[in-house]
Amino acid sequence: MARSLVRSALAMATLLVIADTAFAAVPTDLDARVEAAMRENGVPGMAIAIVEDGKPVLAKGYGVRKLGAPERVDADTIFPTGSTGKAITTAALAVLVDDGKLKWDDKIIDHMPWFRMYDPWVTNEMTVRDLLTHRSGLGLGAGDLMFVPSSSRSRADTVRALRYIKPATSFRSGYAYDNLLYAVAGQLIEEISGQTWEVFVRERVLKPAGMTSSVTEQSARFANPNRAWPHARLGGRVRGLGEQGVLDERKTLGDNAAPAGGLSSSANDMAHWMQVQLGHGTWKNADGKQVKVFSEEQSKQMWTPAILTPTAKYPGKLAPFSPNFSAYALGWSVRDYRGVKVIDHGGAVFGVQTYVALVPEKNIGIAVQINSEDFQAMRGVAMELLDHYLGAPDTDWLAAFDEFADNRIAGGVAALDEAAKARGPSPGKASLATADYAGRYNDPWYGPIEIKNEKGGLRIDFTRTPGMVGRLEHAHHDTFRAVWDDPNIEPAYVTYALDAEGKIDHVTMKAVSPIADFSFDYQDLMFTPVKKQ
Structure with a gap:
């Protein structure tokens, strides 16, 4: 099968009906393309949402929610969205800024006097903006074992443990992705609003945005029969090899990490969320009424780069994916692609992945969710859709991401072999009984x-x-x-x-x-x- 999405003027003749609303057309071969990508990579289920000209043109599910079960993914199937939910936490803070209860450059300690970093000077200087931009000096993923794969800790207890984590670099000197400071952001929302992150986000972000199936609590996700289950390949020498299997959905992320990646959402709701983002904080509901979630000024703040991130030169077929500039804003990455600015973010919890991309100047949004860890299918479909809406030349992105994923796994296996060779044939005797x-x-x-x-x-x-x-x-x-x-x-x-x-x-x-x-x-x-x- 051809591995590029066909751009055709005849596509405008195709209409998709979702939730009783007729939407504009999408690429004519999308269904076949998605099904091929899922089949080739063993992905059980996928959901796609597309917004064009500020309006949803697609919200659709493919495949099954759980291997071995017949229930199909549809536009209301909820998937854990991982770190794409960081933008939701940022939006909740934006609401507090609009309420006059917070400023982006307020110091955390002024709102949460018990907050502490390892370095007392950093404690006194850390701002709300610093929490959201991965420039704290913490190392990559520092403290994540307090969340992964689950935890008995409260969020406040998790925040208190932060004071014991030594920095890897000096404050604001560089970029290193973290989740822990988004847990701090969630606790900050509670300290200021008097409501937990879960309740505040539900009442002040999700409901106004029309995201009716999205949930902030894991217990609410488990209670929804229309949910995607996590899957992964764990049978080989490194993760990603072996047969696809169902994971324990209750051991993929601790509740204390919810502000960093605990939101669950559906294709229909992701479409609404992208409408809000592309509408700079407002969207038009089914009654034609403009609904404000946060102000245009806060939208600008959330998309403004705060720190440069590495502009990696990707190898092989992924070379055209390499950006000329890349930065992190407030809960969003900002990069260039084919001459336009893209606001995007990936997200993952074990066994489930999400990718969201916005092109503000084209008023386009694309979200793809899968219930497995085979990211190449998700990113390949997303990039081919992005190319379609940008009118870019055909690129076999699925093949490119397949090659990248295969090389990554092969490199991991080779590194294990080298480490075993370096240790030698004898394990050496233990010193103690x-x-x-x-x-x-x-x-x-x-x-x-x-x-x-x-x-x-x-x-x-x-x-x-x-x-x-x-x-x-x-x-x-x-x-x-x-x-x-x-x-x-x-x-x-x-x-x-x-x-x-x-x-x-x-x-x-x-x-x-x-x-x-x-x-x-x-x-x-x-x-x-x-x-x-």
């Missing part, structure tokens, strides 16, 4: 873990992350490999460091896979033994 490695350990920001000696083998328990338990297999010398009972959790090396007396001084960790998701920030942990009382 198995039982001596057991005990209670504590990290300043994560908190306690427990390592038990059970029937001659070691078991590790991340006590504040329900279900994050597994066995420790000896790897080499004083390093063990954590193999979790839940295969969704990335395996990790656990290394014991001994002091001059041969006693355990501290324990460090790192992901086994060189392409593990950055949210498994094992490398930021430093556990020390807890003395017995």
